[in-house]
Amino acid sequence: MQPAIQLERLLQSQGFGSRKVCRELIRQGHVMVAGEEKTDPARLFSPEGLVFQVDDETWEYRKQAYLMLNKPAGYECSRAPHHHPSVLALIPEPLKQRGVQPAGRLDEDTTGLLLMSDDGDFIHRLIAPKRKVTKVYAVTAKHAVTAEMVEALLKGVLLHDETYPVAALACEQTGEFTLNLTLSEGRYHQVKRMLGAAGNRVASLRRIQVGGLALPDDLAEGEWRWLSPADLQLLQA
Helix, strand or coil, X not given: XXXXXXXXXXXXXXXXXXXXXXXXXXXXXXXXXCCEECCCCCCEECCCCCEEEECCEEEECCCCCEEEEEEXXXXXXXXXXXXXXXXXXXXXXXXXXXXXXXXXXXXXXXXEEEEEECCHHHHHHHHCHHHCCCEEEEEEECCCCCHHHHHHHHHCECCCCCCCCECCCEEEECCCCEEEEEECCCCCCHHHHHHHHCCCCEEEEEEEEECCEECCCCCCCCCEEECCXXXXXXXXX
């Protein structure tokens, strides 16, 4: 169990600004705990499971932030985007301030499941090549999917500037123009390049699963939610 900490330090740890900024938030009556306004920045609270409000928005203390985002098209997975807004624009400011960042990247025009955290070890476990965390992509192709194309993707296709074939772990045709492709690597534009090497082109691409964690049907594009303990277990599995 974590020791009790001052309210101003607790707010600071959750991304609400410097100690000075958090101190003033508290003194000016912007912070409530258990439905009561708290104006003493030095008041001690046990952080575990603590629910509090800042300007009427409810938060729960979290030592580390783990969340999922249903990424829409038109956003870059970068803190310093070049041509489009950053996916960080889709999460609340306190999460940005505490250092939450994407676990890997999805192309600007790729949608779907994007995991984010301020835990560097967690991010590393998800993106490190040796971990071989699987990702499943729902692909809509420009041309009809054929049995020969599926076979080629499973057997392995040679990408431009690569020296050995790259194969999908699984490839399931789901419609005339659609398939689900499972990979354990994260090469640059890999799905698009693999479809091209197999004689087709990607019309749209959506990531629907990472490890054992699937994109929830009720999470709309552009929305985010905290990862539950069960979600984290699915990722570890």
